Each structure stands twice: as structure tokens, then as C-alpha cells.
Amino acid sequence: MKDIYRINWETNPTCNEDCTFCFATFNLPRETGAVGEGTENFRSPLNTLEAKMLIDSAHEIGAKEFLFGGGDPFIRKDMPDLIGYADELGLKTIVDTNCLILATREGLLEAVAPHIGRIGIPFDGSDPKTNDYMRSKQGAYRKQLKVLRASESYDYEVKVNTIVTKQNAKSIPDIARLLADSKVDRWSLDQFIPQGRGETNARKYSIDDSDYFAVVEAAKEVAAQVGATFEISGGDIETKTGTVLMFSPQGVAYIPDCSDKLYIGSIRYMTLRKILQAATHFDAGKHMRRYVE
Numbered sequence: 001m002k003d004i005y006r007i008n009w010e011t012n013p014t015c016n017e018d019c020t021f022c023f024a025t026f027n028l029p030r031e032t033g034a035v036g037e038g039t040e041n042f043r044s045p046l047n048t049l050e051a052k053m054l055i056d057s058a059h060e061i062g063a064k065e066f067l068f069g070g071g072d073p074f075i076r077k078d079m080p081d082l083i084g085y086a087d088e089l090g091l092k093t094i095v096d097t098n099c100l101i102l103a104t105r106e107g108l109l110e111a112v113a114p115h116i117g118r119i120g121i122p123f124d125g126s127d128p129k130t131n132d133y134m135r136s137k138q139g140a141y142r143k144q145l146k147v148l149r150a151s152e153s154y155d156y157e158v159k160v161n162t163i164v165t166k167q168n169a170k171s172i173p174d175i176a177r178l179l180a181d182s183k184v185d186r187w188s189l190d191q192f193i194p195q196g197r198g199e200t201n202a203r204k205y206s207i208d209d210s211d212y213f214a215v216v217e218a219a220k221e222v223a224a225q226v227g228a229t230f231e232i233s234g235g236d237i238e239t240k241t242g243t244v245l246m247f248s249p250q251g252v253a254y255i256p257d258c259s260d261k262l263y264i265g266s267i268r269y270m271t272l273r274k275i276l277q278a279a280t281h282f283d284a285g286k287h288m289r290r291y292v293e
């Protein structure tokens, strides 16, 4: 069987932000060709028990990390329970959140923090105007910053995620100044991928490879100037292709492949082992090099 280190689950079919570059799966396409398509519950989000079964499966096949991604995980009321469940099994939990709920719901961060291995916080501009324009939400920057600052009190790692597009390219290097005096372990600069909502807006956001790599270099220069100690990693489209096993909110496994999502099957109708066997476009070696080395 192919080795796998991390399972990614997009937790929600809705989001409280409306980022038009977003690659998340909200509703499945009309035809996926995936095992289970046409069954009654194929298009319904995983309930708590089913989500726990997915987490169990990840643990049983030897994955070490389980990522809870957007739409914002905390829209789900059961998210603290699910994060705690994965943590108890010994999986490193990674929670990618836009911070809208986490910054405002009393006691939530405090409750989940002991069970989080790493939090992912977005910054898509170095100033509120650019960031909030990118994320289509006024006040988003302030909430992201609030969670970033609050994270200094907890043991989990902090990773900042930035999507590099034609629209925010100029603003990105200066994000390094903002992050330099915060507790940040890693800053990930990912090239825009035209998937999900992003596919509709591909012309607006697409950035060619040379411009993307120039932004990453400029960001590294500013980070060095300000004495930042965090690691900077990049992910162009090619690096990502075939390296991630994703599950949609409905529990349908797919492999992101450039501008496509290659659907395999529903976790309700296939074991994770069978899904991995059928994932011909999943490059386990590339996956392990990306996440382990």
C-alpha cells in the first residue's frame, strides 16, 4: 500500500468568507465519476460519527497528520470534539481557519488550543485594505491578527498561509514585516490554483511561474532584512500536483491535479485503503518528500 503522511479534509460546504480565489470544494460537481455517486447521501456533508470514522481510518493506515480545512472549520459546532478526537488518537492536528469565529467566540481558542498541533492563519496582504479585499471581508485582517497575537500564549505551531495571485503580488513581501515580530514558525506562499471558485476567476488571479517565484524571492529578501526567523516555503502548481489526498466536506476523496480535481470515491462506500489503491494520480513519494523531509 502507498504510504501517506497527511489526510486533508475540507470540513464545510459553506464558508463565512467569500474569497473569489478559493479552491475549496463546497458543492460537488454534477458528475464526479467517484464511487458512491448516485447514492442517497453522496452529496450530504459527513456527520460527526462519519467524520470520526474518517479520522479513525487515517490513524489506522498510519497517517501522522490530519488537516481540518475550510470552509472555516469552526462553522461546524462539532469541531472542538473532532479536533480533540484526532489529538487523542495521536494524530498531529492541523487547523486551517480564517479566524472569523476563532477571534470572536468567547473561550473557543482556549478550549481547542491544547489539542492543536499547528494552526494555519491566512494573510493575503500586508495591510487591512489589501487583505480584506482579497478575502472579500472587511475586518478579516483584524481578526487574523488577533488570533496570531493570541497564539503566542499557546504551544502549537503557527503557519501563515498566503495565496500569491496577480492581484496581491506587490503587497506580499511586506507581510514579512508584519510576521517578523510574531510567533510564526512557517510562512507558506502558494501559487494561485484555478480550482473551485478560483476557476471562475482564473483570469483575474492567475500568475505565471516566473512572477510567482519573483514574489517568493522578494518575500525572502524582506524577511532577511527584518531578521525574521521563520521558514519560508513555496508551493507552485507543479509541486502540489498529485501530492495531496483531499476529502471534500461530503467525504469524497480526490487528488488536486493542476486545474482539475480527480475524484476517486466516497469514504462512505470505500475504505481509505481502497481509495489509496485507486488513487493512481497520487504520487506517494512526492507526498512524503513534501511533508516529511
Ligand code: SF4
Pocket (backbone or CB within 6 Å): 015, 016, 017, 018, 019, 021, 022, 023, 024, 070, 071, 072, 098, 135
Ligand atoms: S479561502 Fe478559506 S476562508 Fe476564503 S472562502 Fe475559501 S475556505 Fe472560506
